[in-house]
Amino acid sequence: xxxxxxxxxxxxxxxxxxxxxxxxAVARREQLPGRGETLYALPSPLLKAMVLEYDGIVSDFIFxxxxxxxxxxxxxxxxxxxxxxxxxxxxDSLIAATDLDPWFSDPYYLANSEMVWDAGRVLDANLLxxxxxHYRTWDWLxxxxxxxxxxxxxxxxxxxxxxxxxxxxRPGASPVIATLAARLANASDQTNNAITFLEEMYQLAxxxxxxxxxxxxxxxxxxxxxxxxxxxxxxxxxxxxxxxLENLVTAGVLVRIPVEPYGGRYRLESDGRVVSSSDFGKxxx
Amino acid sequence: MIRIDGVSKSFLEGVRRQxxxxxxxxxxxxxxxxxxGFLGPNGAGKSTTIKLLLNLIRPDCGTATIAGGDxxxxxxxxxxxxxxxxxxxxxxxxxxxxxxxxxxxxxMTPSAIDARSELLLHRVDLLAARGRSLRxxxxxMLQRAGLALALIHDPDVVILDEPMSGLDPVGRRLVxxxxxxxxxxxxxxxxxxxxxxxxxxxxxxxxxxxxxxxRLCGALSELLTEAGSLESVFLDxxxxxxxxxxx
Amino acid sequence: MLTRLWPIAVITFKxxxxxxxxxxxxxxxxxxxxxxxxxxxxxxxxVGKVAVDLALSSTSFAGLLIVLFIGINLMAKDLDRxxxxxxxxxxxxxxxxxxxxxxxxGLIIGAAMTLLGGAATVSVLLTRVLxxxxxxxxxxxxxxxxxxxxVLSLLLLTALSFLYSALSSTSFISLLLTVITYLxxxxxxxxxxxxxxxxxxxxxxxxxxxxxxxxxxYLFPNLSLFDIKLQAAHGLPVPLTYVAMVxxxxxxxxxxxxxxxxxxxxxxxxx
Numbered sequence: 001x002x003x004x005x006x007x008x009x010x011x012x013x014x015x016x017x018x019x020x021x022x023x024x025a026v027a028r029r030e031q032l033p034g035r036g037e038t039l040y041a042l043p044s045p046l047l048k049a050m051v052l053e054y055d056g057i058v059s060d061f062i063f064x065x066x067x068x069x070x071x072x073x074x075x076x077x078x079x080x081x082x083x084x085x086x087x088x089x090x091x092d093s094l095i096a097a098t099d100l101d102p103w104f105s106d107p108y109y110l111a112n113s114e115m116v117w118d119a120g121r122v123l124d125a126n127l128l129x130x131x132x133x134h135y136r137t138w139d140w141l142x143x144x145x146x147x148x149x150x151x152x153x154x155x156x157x158x159x160x161x162x163x164x165x166x167x168x169x170r171p172g173a174s175p176v177i178a179t180l181a182a183r184l185a186n187a188s189d190q191t192n193n194a195i196t197f198l199e200e201m202y203q204l205a206x207x208x209x210x211x212x213x214x215x216x217x218x219x220x221x222x223x224x225x226x227x228x229x230x231x232x233x234x235x236x237x238x239x240x241x242x243x244x245l246e247n248l249v250t251a252g253v254l255v256r257i258p259v260e261p262y263g264g265r266y267r268l269e270s271d272g273r274v275v276s277s278s279d280f281g282k283x284x285x
Numbered sequence: 286m287i288r289i290d291g292v293s294k295s296f297l298e299g300v301r302r303q304x305x306x307x308x309x310x311x312x313x314x315x316x317x318x319x320x321x322g323f324l325g326p327n328g329a330g331k332s333t334t335i336k337l338l339l340n341l342i343r344p345d346c347g348t349a350t351i352a353g354g355d356x357x358x359x360x361x362x363x364x365x366x367x368x369x370x371x372x373x374x375x376x377x378x379x380x381x382x383x384x385x386x387x388x389x390x391x392x393m394t395p396s397a398i399d400a401r402s403e404l405l406l407h408r409v410d411l412l413a414a415r416g417r418s419l420r421x422x423x424x425x426m427l428q429r430a431g432l433a434l435a436l437i438h439d440p441d442v443v444i445l446d447e448p449m450s451g452l453d454p455v456g457r458r459l460v461x462x463x464x465x466x467x468x469x470x471x472x473x474x475x476x477x478x479x480x481x482x483x484x485x486x487x488x489x490x491x492x493x494x495x496x497x498x499x500r501l502c503g504a505l506s507e508l509l510t511e512a513g514s515l516e517s518v519f520l521d522x523x524x525x526x527x528x529x530x531x532x
Numbered sequence: 533m534l535t536r537l538w539p540i541a542v543i544t545f546k547x548x549x550x551x552x553x554x555x556x557x558x559x560x561x562x563x564x565x566x567x568x569x570x571x572x573x574x575x576x577x578x579v580g581k582v583a584v585d586l587a588l589s590s591t592s593f594a595g596l597l598i599v600l601f602i603g604i605n606l607m608a609k610d611l612d613r614x615x616x617x618x619x620x621x622x623x624x625x626x627x628x629x630x631x632x633x634x635x636x637x638g639l640i641i642g643a644a645m646t647l648l649g650g651a652a653t654v655s656v657l658l659t660r661v662l663x664x665x666x667x668x669x670x671x672x673x674x675x676x677x678x679x680x681x682x683v684l685s686l687l688l689l690t691a692l693s694f695l696y697s698a699l700s701s702t703s704f705i706s707l708l709l710t711v712i713t714y715l716x717x718x719x720x721x722x723x724x725x726x727x728x729x730x731x732x733x734x735x736x737x738x739x740x741x742x743x744x745x746x747x748x749x750y751l752f753p754n755l756s757l758f759d760i761k762l763q764a765a766h767g768l769p770v771p772l773t774y775v776a777m778v779x780x781x782x783x784x785x786x787x788x789x790x791x792x793x794x795x796x797x798x799x800x801x802x803x
Contacts, residue, residue, distance in 0.1 A: 045722065045725075045726050048722050049719040049722040049723055049726070050719075052714075052715065052718040052719065053592060053718050053755070053756060053759040053761070054589050054593075055759075055761070055762060056581070056584075056585035056588070056589065056761050056762050056765050057585045057586060057589040059585075060571070060575070060581075060582045060585050060586075064571075064574060064575070067574075067576075101581075101585075101762055101765075103581070103762065103765075103766040103768065104578055104581060104766075105577055105578045105581075106575060106576055106577050106578045109576070109577060110576075138669070296803060333803070336617075336802065336803065339617070339620065339621050340620070341617060341620060341801065341802040341803075342801040342802065342803055343801060359623050359624055359625045359628075360623055361623070362621060362622060362623040362624075363623040365621065367617075367618075367621035369614065369617040369618060369621070372617075372618060373613045373614055373615055373618075374615060374618055375543060375546075375547045375615060376547065376550075377546065377547050377550035377551065378543060378546060378547060382543065382546065385539070386539045386540075386542070386543050386622075387622065389535075389538070389539035389542075390536060390539050390540075390622035390623060390624055391622065391623055392535060418550075431618070434618065435621075
């Protein structure tokens with residue numbers, strides 16, 4: 001009878017003991033050599049065979065893991081937030097997820113929202129988006145996003161225009177897209193095009209992060225649009241371009257020069273266009 | 286009623302696929318209404334013979350017929366009731382469901398099955414346990430449920446493999462009474478056993494098998510007048526058979 | 533014929549359904565309802581697709597467990613514990629025994645998949661109530677068709693497991709062969725494609741290997757034909773001709789497996 005009581009006492013002790021050891025063992029495991037370098041994505045033909053009939057759910061799982069990984073990087077102190085090889089892994093994971101289920105929309109949108117603005121991996125993102133264009137034949141968003149990226153970041157109107165036309169043809173697309181596609185074809189009025197594009201994108205954005213990004217971007221573009229208008233007005237009055245943007249204020253065309261949202265400055269080019277000195281312009285390259 | 290003509294059977298055994306002769310040129314005939322006791326030491330071929338009669342194994346040569354039909358024909362088994370040695374049925378079925386299965390496979394109507402189950406379960410003293418799953422049955426109860434299953438379709442030929450093994454004296458008494466009752470109804474009963482006293486009590490004829498050969502077959506009364514007791518006959522036959530094997 | 537099959541089917545069904553293992557299936561159904569909501573709350577957009585993925589993956593996985601652990605056991609236990617003596621002592625042929633067992637297992641699969649499919653449908657519809665915006669292309673009919681195809685695939689696997697039970701002497705061998713058949717059946721299309729376009733992927737495949745892969749491709753069932761989970765998840769159309777073809781393939785292959793099982797079982801002895 002007494003030994004039975006001892007045995008009962010052992011149960012919570014053992015339970016507690018394994019819990020304690022588990023915690024420190026997991027912590028030790030984190031420090032094992034090779035941790036952190038386990039970022040790899042399996043090649044798709046192998047993966048497709050290995051997942052048996054569970055393509056869909058494994059695709060969901062790979063996508064969620066990528067999403068969680070990206071979410072985790074926002075807590076990092078280091079800059080840049082995501083290392084280059086990690087971007088490679090993110091790209092490979094999203095490719096794997098869409099190889100398993102090419103109709104799954106979230107990986108395409110994630111590629112567009114994460115890899116374009118932050119990482120500047122526009123080509124990678126467009127490779128994915130064009131797969132989305134091919135499979136999600138009823139969805140106007142992938143061609144629109146891919147078209148926007150070609151136009152805005154890669155300055156490739158020839159590739160952007162047909163994608164936008166494709167997007168305009170699909171159900172649910174805004175009629176503005178068709179106009180944009182037509183205008184892109186003759187490469188004029190770039191700032192206005194960009195604003196129209198961004199306003200569309202801003203309407204679409206579902207999360208605060210990309211809304212903020214787009215909002216900043218839109219503000220900058222609207223500023224540039226206002227500045228270019230002011231420059232044109234100055235030229236009309238004075239017959240010459242102003243030497244510097246500040247001249248617009250002294251001439252009374254503008255009340256003040258707007259603050260560039262990325263921490264840089266707006267600058268007047270010799271041909272009358274206004275550009276930003278901050279890296280927002282460079283990042284596109 | 287039961288005829289076995291010149292049946293031999295060998296099995297391939299072990300990893301080296303050695304041929305083991307289980308039955309050699311066995312011939313046996315059992316008439317209608319007879320109670321036949323089939324005796325022999327362990328491994329003599331009793332079970333093999335019975336499985337042969339149920340087409341569970343096929344003879345290498347020779348034929349076996351029951352009621353004039355080849356045992357390979359499933360329709361023949363409509364007239365046979367069989368109780369396997371150490372019967373094992375399904376865990377989650379009840380005795381009632383087991384009997385329903387037995388009756389249904391023989392093409393009985395539901396009302397006939399009901400009436401017959403009632404009677405048989407009463408006879409084997411399982412009325413109280415009829416709804417319980419067979420998993421909860423003791424060995425003796427399973428044996429009795431098996432008897433009820435063997436008799437559910439009122440067969441003309443009843444084949445029982447070691448029906449008394451593992452039963453307590455009350456259960457054994459029940460089986461003995463049941464066999465005598467079948468005999469009085471004019472049924473043919475073929476059963477194997479090594480409990481000689483029971484055989485002495487109920488059999489018309491006995492056959493003794495040893496080493497796969499039928500060593501002795503005859504009316505019980507004749508054997509008893511010749512040798513005195515079944516036990517001495519049995520031991521004598523088995524000893525001779527063993528000697529024969531050695532030579 | 534049918535009057536002899538029916539009793540075997542019924543006792544097989546009763547024996548299988550009263551097995552404790554089925555409680556596990558019920559647990560999977562409940563887990564499915566709760567788990568789907570949890571996962572779906574993490575997905576930004578394609579909630580409908582993920583909900584259908586989860587629902588259909590759970591049903592097919594649970595169905596597979598039923599075939600592997602209840603189906604094979606029902607047949608193998610008869611042989612292991614010699615219940616077969618009692619069954620074959622009845623006036624039924626070996627063929628009727630196999631077909632009756634198959635019908636009983638069909639009833640079990642049908643009942644379990646109705647339960648699981650019901651839970652899956654409820655979980656998908658519940659998700660649709662919570663996230664109505666992401667279900668525009670979803671149709672219930674494709675979801676049901678996907679579940680029906682899963683049932684067909686499980687029945688085919690059951691027929692093959694019976695063939696293996698008829699061939700082998702222990703249930704472990706049957707289990708192993710059935711698992712191998714399932715694995716091959718799911719990957720056979722991918723592997724054949726891989727071997728045929730080996731140079732594109734940049735791997736070397738010998739002629740003997742190509743032959744082996746092709747032999748396996750035609751000998752084993754192609755279970756991936758029955759997998760239309762992705763189509764159901766995205767509401768993509770499944771043409772009637774495809775449904776007819778796959779049903780035909782199912783019928784022929786199941787019949788092949790059962791006929792082979794009967795032929796082998798007819799010859800078998802039970803010492």
